[in-house]
Amino acid sequence: AVGEVYLVGAGPGDPELLTFKALRLMQQADVVIYDRLVSPQVLDLCRRDADLIYVGKERDNHSVPQHGINALLVAHARQGRRVVRLKGGDPFIFGRGGEEIEELRAAGIPFQVVPGITAASACSTYAGIPLTHREYAQSVKFVTGQLKNRTSDLNFSELVHPNQTIVFYMGLHTLDHLCRGLIEHGKPESTPVAIVSQGTSPQQRVLTGTLSDIVALQQVAQLPAPAVVIVGEVVELQSRLSWFGKAEGSQA
Amino acid sequence: AVGEVYLVGAGPGDPELLTFKALRLMQQADVVIYDRLVSPQVLDLCRRDADLIYVGKERDNHSVPQHGINALLVAHARQGRRVVRLKGGDPFIFGRGGEEIEELRAAGIPFQVVPGITAASACSTYAGIPLTHREYAQSVKFVTGQLKNRTSDLNFSELVHPNQTIVFYMGLHTLDHLCRGLIEHGKPESTPVAIVSQGTSPQQRVLTGTLSDIVALQQVAQLPAPAVVIVGEVVELQSRLSWFGKAEGSQA
Numbered sequence: 301a302v303g304e305v306y307l308v309g310a311g312p313g314d315p316e317l318l319t320f321k322a323l324r325l326m327q328q329a330d331v332v333i334y335d336r337l338v339s340p341q342v343l344d345l346c347r348r349d350a351d352l353i354y355v356g357k358e359r360d361n362h363s364v365p366q367h368g369i370n371a372l373l374v375a376h377a378r379q380g381r382r383v384v385r386l387k388g389g390d391p392f393i394f395g396r397g398g399e400e401i402e403e404l405r406a407a408g409i410p411f412q413v414v415p416g417i418t419a420a421s422a423c424s425t426y427a428g429i430p431l432t433h434r435e436y437a438q439s440v441k442f443v444t445g446q447l448k449n450r451t452s453d454l455n456f457s458e459l460v461h462p463n464q465t466i467v468f469y470m471g472l473h474t475l476d477h478l479c480r481g482l483i484e485h486g487k488p489e490s491t492p493v494a495i496v497s498q499g500t501s502p503q504q505r506v507l508t509g510t511l512s513d514i515v516a517l518q519q520v521a522q523l524p525a526p527a528v529v530i531v532g533e534v535v536e537l538q539s540r541l542s543w544f545g546k547a548e549g550s551q552a
Numbered sequence: 553a554v555g556e557v558y559l560v561g562a563g564p565g566d567p568e569l570l571t572f573k574a575l576r577l578m579q580q581a582d583v584v585i586y587d588r589l590v591s592p593q594v595l596d597l598c599r600r601d602a603d604l605i606y607v608g609k610e611r612d613n614h615s616v617p618q619h620g621i622n623a624l625l626v627a628h629a630r631q632g633r634r635v636v637r638l639k640g641g642d643p644f645i646f647g648r649g650g651e652e653i654e655e656l657r658a659a660g661i662p663f664q665v666v667p668g669i670t671a672a673s674a675c676s677t678y679a680g681i682p683l684t685h686r687e688y689a690q691s692v693k694f695v696t697g698q699l700k701n702r703t704s705d706l707n708f709s710e711l712v713h714p715n716q717t718i719v720f721y722m723g724l725h726t727l728d729h730l731c732r733g734l735i736e737h738g739k740p741e742s743t744p745v746a747i748v749s750q751g752t753s754p755q756q757r758v759l760t761g762t763l764s765d766i767v768a769l770q771q772v773a774q775l776p777a778p779a780v781v782i783v784g785e786v787v788e789l790q791s792r793l794s795w796f797g798k799a800e801g802s803q804a
Contacts, residue, residue, distance in 0.1 A: 316573035390673055393692065398682030401793055412795055415669050415677040421642055425667040430650030440645065441693040461710040541653055543664055
């Protein structure tokens with residue numbers, strides 16, 4: 301009999317932010333295929349005798365390409381195994397989950413998808429930055445800051461509207477490009493910016509500044525990836541509302 | 553001694569989508585102050601002897617106004633109690649969590665915030681609609697479709713850019729206004745739209761159409777609130793990728 305594939309969001313790293321559904325499926329899995337950003341603490345919660353298969357990280361030359369991952373999922377399910385495909389964050393927000401289940405669907409393999417707490421939500425919460433706020437931002441937008449492998453460049457003109465919060469995923473390596481692009485397209489230089497590095501982990505660090513100075517501040521602070529970059533007036537609340545760990549930054 | 557307030561995201565309704573951290577704090581709470589969209593199945597998981605206080609729903613005349621909720625949180629914490637403020641979805645995405653913790657901060661009351669799976673993520677996952685996809689949408693935006701109590705009207709010009717997914721929270725009552733506004737500002741009439749009603753519950757229903765026909769389809773189907781409205785090319789994937797419950801719609 302054919303197996304089944306569970307596409308599971310592992311959340312941002314803190315194992316307490318796993319959902320009950322994620323843990324239940326992880327403990328039923330015969331094989332777990334995981335990639336970058338799944339924390340060791342989360343992996344530890346998989347069934348003891350499950351096969352764990354690492355398929356690499358996007359910026360890593362040793363990673364398995366997407367079509368190889370798709371083929372792995374199909375092959376293991378065809379052997380009748382219960383497969384958990386474990387992804388950091390949420391499978392449907394920059395997780396390429398859609399591509400994986402299209403392949404499963406084409407192969408006639410049953411699947412389920414379990415949402416996870418996405419990085420934008422977890423990192424902003426643990427940093428004390430509400431993504432929406434009646435006075436500052438009536439909408440929030442998630443954008444990938446990674447430029448390679450993209451079919452089109454960023455459309456900055458859609459990112460400079462006022463009263464919205466922008467969260468860049470994987471924006472640390474292109475921070476200079478992002479800030480310059482936003483300023484050139486009319487976003488005020490004084491717009492507040494926060495970098496949340498290793499969000500929700502004991503190593504979480506938050507750096508705040510503005511579009512005009514965050515690049516220089518990060519050159520000194522050297523916060524490591526993974527990180528999200530949050531742009532918008534809501535970042536001003538961070539110095540008052542932070543509650544987890546300790547914050548550092550220009551307004552401290 | 554002063555108590556503590558935990559602002560906890562209860563997720564979209566399915567109790568299996570609660571996080572471990574949410575459940576742990578719910579089981580420690582002396583008092584739970586909850587509002588609209590917290591499902592009965594989730595409430596059942598609170599400590600048996602906790603006081604449960606309902607503070608109403610936004611469209612309900614009998615609800616407690618926001619400043620009254622803020623005052624309740626402060627008053628209970630000042631009595632030395634552990635207070636869980638339980639919200640549907642995520643506290644920092646259209647949850648007014650920022651306003652509540654500003655009040656706690658001003659009153660010197662310790663707090664923590666626990667992110668929850670937000671409706672956009674949960675409903676799209678359970679409907680089989682990836683929010684981002686390399687071929688269709690490189691960004692996703694969350695907007696509130698509710699117009700009363702808003703400081704400004706919707707800025708449609710920021711919502712019509714191609715290659716993005718838009719999710720309207722509470723957009724069912726303003727569906728006609730939203731579709732007309734998007735079309736008038738240049739979004740193609742053929743843009744796919746999905747309504748996900750009572751997402752993640754056994755009563756979940758999905759209705760799909762386009763900007764030009766979804767209003768008429770909904771007049772017939774009469775899907776009930778709560779619902780999210782998803783606009784963008786990714787909705788086309790729904791007929792192939794749905795896996796939870798059954799879907800209905802114009803392309804069925």
